[in-house]
Amino acid sequence: MSLPRLLRGLEDVPLDRDGHGRVHGELPADTDGRALVAELRRARLRGRGGGGFPLAIKLKAVRRGRRPAVLVVNGCEGEPLSIKDHLLLTRLPHLVIDGALALARAAGAADIRFALDEGDLVGDDMLNWALDARPELRGGRIAATVAAVPSGYVSGQETGLVRWHNEGVAAPTSVPPRVTERGIGRRPTLVSNVETVAHVALIARHGAEWFAQLGTAEEPGTALVTLAGAVARPGVYEIALGTRLGALLDTAGGAVQEIDAYLVGGYAGTWVPAPRAGALVLCEAGLRAVGARLGSGVILALPTSACPVAEMARVTRWLASESSGQCGPCVRGLGAIADAFESIAAGGARPSVLDDLTRWCRLSRGRGACAHPDGVAQLVTSALDLFSVDLLDHARHGPCDACERPPQLTVPAFALRG
Amino acid sequence: MRIAVDPIACDAHGLCAELLPEVIVLDEWGYPVIADAKLPARLEGLARRAVSACPTLALRLKADTPAVNGSRRRTGR
Ligand SMILES: Cc1cc2nc3c(=O)[nH]c(=O)nc-3n(C[C@H](O)[C@H](O)[C@H](O)COP(=O)(O)O)c2cc1C
Ligand code: SF4
Ligand code: SF4
Numbered sequence: 001m002s003l004p005r006l007l008r009g010l011e012d013v014p015l016d017r018d019g020h021g022r023v024h025g026e027l028p029a030d031t032d033g034r035a036l037v038a039e040l041r042r043a044r045l046r047g048r049g050g051g052g053f054p055l056a057i058k059l060k061a062v063r064r065g066r067r068p069a070v071l072v073v074n075g076c077e078g079e080p081l082s083i084k085d086h087l088l089l090t091r092l093p094h095l096v097i098d099g100a101l102a103l104a105r106a107a108g109a110a111d112i113r114f115a116l117d118e119g120d121l122v123g124d125d126m127l128n129w130a131l132d133a134r135p136e137l138r139g140g141r142i143a144a145t146v147a148a149v150p151s152g153y154v155s156g157q158e159t160g161l162v163r164w165h166n167e168g169v170a171a172p173t174s175v176p177p178r179v180t181e182r183g184i185g186r187r188p189t190l191v192s193n194v195e196t197v198a199h200v201a202l203i204a205r206h207g208a209e210w211f212a213q214l215g216t217a218e219e220p221g222t223a224l225v226t227l228a229g230a231v232a233r234p235g236v237y238e239i240a241l242g243t244r245l246g247a248l249l250d251t252a253g254g255a256v257q258e259i260d261a262y263l264v265g266g267y268a269g270t271w272v273p274a275p276r277a278g279a280l281v282l283c284e285a286g287l288r289a290v291g292a293r294l295g296s297g298v299i300l301a302l303p304t305s306a307c308p309v310a311e312m313a314r315v316t317r318w319l320a321s322e323s324s325g326q327c328g329p330c331v332r333g334l335g336a337i338a339d340a341f342e343s344i345a346a347g348g349a350r351p352s353v354l355d356d357l358t359r360w361c362r363l364s365r366g367r368g369a370c371a372h373p374d375g376v377a378q379l380v381t382s383a384l385d386l387f388s389v390d391l392l393d394h395a396r397h398g399p400c401d402a403c404e405r406p407p408q409l410t411v412p413a414f415a416l417r418g
Numbered sequence: 419m420r421i422a423v424d425p426i427a428c429d430a431h432g433l434c435a436e437l438l439p440e441v442i443v444l445d446e447w448g449y450p451v452i453a454d455a456k457l458p459a460r461l462e463g464l465a466r467r468a469v470s471a472c473p474t475l476a477l478r479l480k481a482d483t484p485a486v487n488g489s490r491r492r493t494g495r
Contacts, residue, residue: 173423232432327425328449363445 003214004238005222006088006095006198013091014126015407017133018164020094027098027204033105037063039277040106040200042208043222049156050268050296051143051371052284054132055200058190061180062107065188069109072165073100073190075116075123076149076156079266080411081298084224084236085194089116089123093130096194097111097137097144103143106200107190111143115161129205151412152323153267155258157370158191171324171369195224195297216242219283225296229301229408230257239282245299246278257303261386267296267315268375271382300408307402308387309394311409312380313341318411319376329367334376336360343418344391347398354391419457421451421465422482425450434477437468456482 007374009015009023041056062069073096076086086098090330100112102381116123127146137144147165147261149155155170159379162183164170183189192200199221203211212220219241225248228234232253249255259274270292272280280286287293302308337360343349361381363371384391394400419433421441423434424434430448432435462479469477 174426182448328428328430328447329425332447332449363451367425367449367451369424 003222003240005202005214006092006195006224007236009030010091010410014129015092015094017094017130020098024095024098025200025205027102027201030102030204031105033102033108035198036106036204038103039203039208040394043211044208045196045199045203045211046219046284047154047193048195048199048223048297049191050079050266051355052293052295055192055196058180058192059103059107061178062109062188062190065181067187068111069104069107069188069190070111070113070184071100071104071107072158072161072189073114073194073197074156074158074161074191075114075120075127075194077117077120077163077194077296078151078153079268079296079298080153080155081228081266081300081409082226082296084226084297086120086123087224087236088194088198090126092198093127094133095198095201096127097130097134098204099197099199100144101137101142102204103190103192103197103200109190110141111184112137112145113165113184114144114146115149115156115164116146117151117155119151124148138249153319154324154372157372159370161191162189171326172372174369214240216283216285218285223282223297223298225282225299227252227299227301229263229344230255230259230303231301232311234257241283242286242369243282244278245280245282248282248299249278249301252417255301255303257305259301260304260306260308261302261377263298263300263302263409264292265378266298267319268371268378269293269295269298269317269382270378271386273386302408306401306408307390307400307406308347308383309341309390310399310403310405311407312383313338313345315409315411316341316376316380319372319379323372324370327368327373329364333360333364333367333373337364337376337380344395345399345403347396349395350397351392353395354384354388419462420455420467420482421452421457421469422478422480423452424476424478425449427474428472429474429476431473433471433473434468437471438464441465442468 045055046052075085157172159170162179165184179189186408215221225237262272262277317338320338323330361377364377435442435444441453
C-alpha cells in the first residue's frame with residue numbers, strides 16, 4: 001500500500017465503523033497479542049509523540065510487570081502548532097481505537113485511557129461517537145475511557161499524565177520510578193501517542209515487512225508532519241520517513257513568501273536556515289546530521305517578513321510560563337531566558353546577553369524532572385546560531401518594523417495574560 | 419556509581435556542594451550541577467555523606483549503567 005496509509009479514507013469524513021472497515025479491513029483476532037509483540041519488534045516503530053523512543057522496548061518493560069498494565073493513548077497534543085493527533089482523533093477515530101485495542105492486547109492491558117486536552121471538545125465528541133460503535137470496549141474484557149486533561153504544554157508529558165490519573169495533578173513527577181514499572185494505580189503503564197497507536201493498527205493488519213516498504217532501512221514507515229507558516233497549503237501531511245523537506249514543500253504548493261528559516265520539531269525544535277532546508281532528510285538520522293529532530297513533526301516556514309527576535313521573545317516567555325514550576329533550574333533558567341529575549345527585543349541589552357543565553361541553555365539541559373527545559377534549550381541554542389545578527393541589532397537599536405506583525409509562532413492566547 | 423539529584427525535591431540548600439565539591443557545584447541560583455562522570459571509588463564515602471546530609475532527601479546514588487527500558491527523551495518533547 002503506498003501513501004497515504006494512516007490518512008486513507010480521509011475524503012469520507014468522518015469515517016464511521018463501516019467505512020473504516022471498508023478502507024482497512026478488520027483487525028485480526030490475536031487475543032493474547034503475542035504475534036503483535038513480535039511484529040512490533042520487527043517493525044521498529046518509534047514513538048511519534050516527540051521522544052522517538054522505540055515502542056517495542058517500552059512494550060517489553062510493561063509486559064514484564066507482574067500486574068496487568070494500563071495503556072494511555074496520549075492525545076493531549078500540547079505542541080501549539082501540531083494538529084496531527086487531533087486530525088486522527090476527529091476524522092479517523094476508528095483507526096486510533098483499533099490501534100489502542102491491538103496495543104492493549106500486546107501490552108496485557110485491560111484498561112485503555114484516551115487522554116485528551118480538556119479544550120479539545122471536538123476530539124472528545126468524535127472519539128466518544130466512535131466508541132459508541134464499539135460496545136465491546138464499553139465494559140468488555142478490555143474497557144476504554146476518555147479523560148480530559150488540563151490544557152498545557154507539559155500536561156501531555158507521560159509522568160504528568162500518570163499523576164493526573166492518580167492524584168488529579170497534571171504535572172510531571174521524578175523518575176524513577178518509570179511509568180512502565182509503576183504508573184496508573186501503581187500498575188505498569190504504557191503511554192503511547194495517538195499517531196503511534198494508529199500505526200500499530202496497520203502493523204497489526206499488514207505486518208512489519210509491509211510497514212518497511214516505505215521509509216528508510218533504519219527507520220521504516222511513515223510519519224505525520226504538520227506543516228505551518230508561509231506555505232501555500234499548510235496542514236497535515238503523511239510522508240515516508242527519509243523524504244526530503246524540499247519534496248514535502250513542493251507537495252504543499254511551496255513557499256508563498258521568501259523564507260528566512262524553518263523551525264523543525266516544534267517549540268522544542270531546531271532552526272534551520274532556509275538555503276539548507278530543501279535538502280533536509282526527514283528522519284532521525286537525516287536530521288541528526290544538522291543537529292535537529294523531527295520531534296512531534298511540526299515544521300514551520302518563517303518568512304523574512306517576520307521578526308525572529310519578536311517571535312523568540314514571545315515563544316520563550318510562553319514556554320517559561322508553561323513550566324510546572326517544580327524544578328529550580330527549569331523555573332529560574334527558563335525565566336532568565338525569557339527575560340533576556342524580552343530585554344533584547346526592547347533594545348538596550350548588553351551584547352554579553354548572548355553569552356548569558358548560551359550559559360542558561362547549558363544549565364537547563366538535563367536538569368529538570370522532565371525534558372521541557374531541554375526542549376527550550378534546543379530551540380534557543382539554534383536561534384542563537386541563526387539569528388545572532390538580528391539579536392544584536394535589536395539589543396542595540398531596539399524594535400524593528402517587523403516586531404509588531406502578527407505572530408508566526410503562535411501560542412495559546414490565555415497564557416499571554418499579565 | 420554516580421550521584422543524581424531529584425530536581426523536584428531539591429530546595430537549593432547547597433549542602434551537597436560543600437560536602438562533595440569535586441562532583442557538585444552550584445549554579446547561579448544555588449541549584450546543584452552534578453558532574454556527568456563516574457564517581458572515583460575513594461569519593462564514595464563522601465558521596466554517601468552528602469546523600470544523607472541533604473535536608474530534602476533529594477540526592478541518591480545510582481548504578482553506573484543506566485537502565486534501558488525507559489522512555490526519557492533526549493531533548494524536548
Ligand atoms: C514537555 C513535554 C510535553 C509533552 N507533550 C506530549 C503531548 O502533548 N503528546 C504526546 O503524545 N507526547 C507528549 N510528550 C511525550 C510523552 O512524555 C511521551 O514520551 C509520549 O507520549 C510517548 O508516546 P510515544 O512513545 O508514542 O511517542 C511530551 C513530553 C514532554 C517532555
Ligand atoms: S522540568 Fe520544568 S516542566 Fe518539567 S517537571 Fe520540572 S519544573 Fe515542571
Ligand atoms: S543538599 Fe539537597 S536540597 Fe541542598 S542543593 Fe544539594 S540536593 Fe539540593
